[in-house]
Amino acid sequence: MRVVYLLIAWPIFAVVFINYFKLPTLRAGPVTMALFPDSIRMNDLLLFSKDFFGQLQSNIRSFFDVAVLEKGDYNWNFIANFGRMYLFTLPFILTGLCSFQQGAQERG
Numbered sequence: 146m147r148v149v150y151l152l153i154a155w156p157i158f159a160v161v162f163i164n165y166f167k168l169p170t171l172r173a174g175p176v177t178m179a180l181f182p183d184s185i186r187m188n189d190l191l192l193f194s195k196d197f198f199g200q201l202q203s204n205i206r207s208f209f210d211v212a213v214l215e216k217g218d219y220n221w222n223f224i225a226n227f228g229r230m231y232l233f234t235l236p237f238i239l240t241g242l243c244s245f246q247q248g249a250q251e252r253g
Contacts, residue, residue: 165193
C-alpha cells in the first residue's frame with residue numbers, strides 16, 4: 146500500500162523539495178515539477194512553517210470549516226451548481242481514521 150501511495154505522491158514531494166531548496170524546475174516525461182519563486186504556500190505546510198503551533202491551529206480550523214462545517218468560503222472548496230465534494234468524502238476520511246486507530250491498537 147505504501148508503494149502505491151509513493152507512486153502517486155512522488156511529484157508532490159518533489160515540488161515541495163524543489164521549492165524548499167530553491168532548485169530549478171524538473172521535467173520528467175509528461176510530468177513537470179516547477180519552482181515557484183514567489184510562492185508563499187510553503188508556510189502553509191506545517192513542517193516548514195515558522196510558527197508551528199499557530200499554523201497547526203490554522204490548519205485544524207480550516208479543516209473543520211471546509212470538511213465538517215462545509216463552509217463555501219473559497220471557490221476551490223465549493224463547486225457552483227454542485228456543492229461540496231467533502232459531503233461524499235468525509236465518510237471515507239472517518240473510515241480511514243477508525244481503521245488507522247484500530248491498527249495502532251492492534252500493534253500495541
